[in-house]
Amino acid sequence: MLDVTLANPRADRVKQVRALSGRSARSRHGLFLVEGPQGVREAVRWAPGRIRDVYLTAAAAGRYPEIVAAVDDAVGRGAPGETAAGGGSSGGTSNLRSHVATPEVLEAMSPDAQGVLAVLRVETPSLEQAVRGARLVAVLANVRDPGNAGTVIRAADAAGADVVVLAGESVDLHNPKTVRSTAGSLFHLPVVTGVPLSDVVAGVRGEGCQVLAADGAGDLDLDDLQDLPARPAEDRSADLSRPTAWIFGNEAWGLPADDRALADAVVRVPIRGRAESLNLATAATVCLYASSRAQRRGGAAGPSR
Amino acid sequence: MLDVTLANPRADRVKQVRALSGRSARSRHGLFLVEGPQGVREAVRWAPGRIRDVYLTAAAAGRYPEIVAAVDDAVGRGAPGETAAGGGSSGGTSNLRSHVATPEVLEAMSPDAQGVLAVLRVETPSLEQAVRGARLVAVLANVRDPGNAGTVIRAADAAGADVVVLAGESVDLHNPKTVRSTAGSLFHLPVVTGVPLSDVVAGVRGEGCQVLAADGAGDLDLDDLQDLPARPAEDRSADLSRPTAWIFGNEAWGLPADDRALADAVVRVPIRGRAESLNLATAATVCLYASSRAQRRGGAAGPSR
Incomplete structure (x- = not known):
């Protein structure tokens, strides 16, 4: 050879x-x-x-x-x-x-x-193609750090997400540091780039996904959502067992109000100690794993792939 | 001034x-x-x-x-x-x-x-002092990357852990990159350093903690453990609502068999996609949040602090 x-x-x-x-x-x-x-x-x-x-x-x-x-x-x-x-x-x-x-x-x-x-x-899939039938989508809005972006792609892959989108002015997917941080996950699931966040939201909604924004100041607590079977039947907002696209914001300034407003609900990962927040990749991993687990337990549908 | x-x-x-x-x-x-x-x-x-x-x-x-x-x-x-x-x-x-x-x-x-x-x-607390009454402990065994160590300290703080231990030949806690990655969490909870892993395990057992090792090849699936209330009463191994010390291994080679053998059980974070593994900080965050949530839902005891 x-x-x-x-x-x-x-x-x-x-x-x-x-x-x-x-x-x-x-x-x-x-x-x-x-x-x-x-x-x-x-x-x-x-x-x-x-x-x-x-x-x-x-x-x-x-x-x-x-x-x-x-x-x-x-x-x-x-x-x-x-x-x-x-x-x-x-x-x-x-x-x-x-x-x-x-x-x-x-x-x-x-x-x-x-x-x-x-x-x-370089070959980037179209948004339409990538989100078709997706049940779990990770959307990074204006993420700037190459290592963070790559780590989220790896975690999304591990959690069984169907697609990752680097929306808005996010870091270049093909930056060597991003590629390295994905540990190969870049080749495991489609990663869409260069699409405005509003188009992404419209695209995933068209496929029947609810849209959840992750934000430290969110109204809904992720732990409460995981107890959904115990919640009253009328309170079905942010049902984690449904097909879901998560939006994660920039590592420094989070998600601006305009971006949060695109979502159906804003969800916070609970902070139990004195930390101000989690970092982007760890917060995203907790959210994606919560969805993945709820979809597998709660949904009639089987694993997405 | x-x-x-x-x-x-x-x-x-x-x-x-x-x-x-x-x-x-x-x-x-x-x-x-x-x-x-x-x-x-x-x-x-x-x-x-x-x-x-x-x-x-x-x-x-x-x-x-x-x-x-x-x-x-x-x-x-x-x-x-x-x-x-x-x-x-x-x-x-x-x-x-x-x-x-x-x-x-x-x-x-x-x-x-x-x-x-x-x-x-520099002031480092003693192991005995730090683990007294602890209900959630994160132990890093031979972690070498400063950013990883700091990110886990921050995530442990956010999840409400009582103490973090950098055991064995782990990176120096006071490396500037570690300190930066903690985002201040270094000052929120005691971080013990320089103690052999076996001493840490003995110390936390003395306080009534079960010891769980996180490893991709673990026998127990973290998602199954989170369904504990639905498990038969005789299967109370690795009950996440109990006081728990988690051991996390090196970012490259994980936990050697000798270290895994110190634990009561070895638990894997499920990998749903094609990724080989999660990175250290994201895996640790998922484990610590699972424990934190189970302790709050399941236990009679209230929040640990």
Whole structure:
């Protein structure tokens, strides 16, 4: 599967890969980086058709045989979703190419690669497509910190959400730090970007989702909502067993009143101690797990996937 | 309340403060830094007796009048817990001193101070003292990432935990990044450090706590445990309404078998999607909130504080 070893850390190819850590090169080329074995393993497994190149050191190729095998397998299968142009490709009918590189080349491409790195095509699903039939949606409104965004994507995946939306002026999904923080979850569920929050709300409502905003000053207490079976039948606001889209606000200023007003209800995670608040990712995880559990216990419908 | 303005960013005092971002200076002097308005506000409110100096720019003094007022108040009251030595102090009977400094001086002391910074005495509570009567304890075993440790302390505070323990070879609690990530929660509940995990387990058992280890491969599913009232009466293992100490492992390698064996039960947060795991802080938050909620609903005892 492997080409000749890349050995020149000053080669144009190395500079081009390295440049993808910046937003302008990413938008210009429609490509982004996945750094490290966990991310690359998940990319090769779940999104082989979007991978253009995989770079590994010889040591990493030995340490992660499952990545090498999966790349070989994807090349052999012609990387589903890929056009089988194959001009100059290293094997099979795929555009996917893998390359052995010296540690110096890998280090020059990215200091965070731990010996393995992939270059993927940016492909963002449409909102309509992604939310079709969704029962649990996480919406981040104007989230700016790459690590927070990635951690919420990972937690949404773990909680069994169907889709994540980075709405409004949120951080770039393909920022290397965001990609790393998702720990591969970026390839497990659709992540929609660049849609105004009001469009997102309209889209998920059209699919029958209630819309809950998470905010420390919310009227409803998440713990009370989890006791819903014990609540009087007339009080069915914010029934966690229903299909739900959660909106989470910016890490510093939360959700402005205009954004909260888009929701059916505003829910607070109860603060029992003296903390002013939870951080964004931990609050989002508690909300998503509460929904996931209520949907599984309460609903007639089975797991969403 | 304010001394003359400190204007020389190369002064010895500035170097001494800056050095506290390193572990060796912290242990040598028994002092640590709290950077930024939120942390300093909480320190002044909850631990005035441990503060030695507060440094602010004139702009920050105007922007955060509540910090200036709280410092004045603490100085006036003689900063409870402080010996009233007062030699050379700026007023009252306290050792607490506040100083106006130029932006250059603040920046030289710490690039993360946002105009306000405090130097505090390190004071770590004993395990025995801290766990007395505790109903919810978070134990971090060999956690290495400063941000993770701080985020768990903040989440434990929010969930109403009584104490956090950084057991074994965990990150230094007074690392500036840990302190920042706690968002002041460091001053809201006792955080015990430097105790071997086995001693922690013995200590909390002595107070009547069950010990639950959180691990992705655990036998028990956290969601099932939350349905306890619906479980048969003979199955009272891991009753979340009981006083509980949770053990959370290292962010990369989790809890080794020896550590898991110290617990009464090993509990997994269910993974519904394709994620391999949650990150440490989000998993810990879900566990602590599940306990907190079960204790409030199920137990005869009221809130723990």
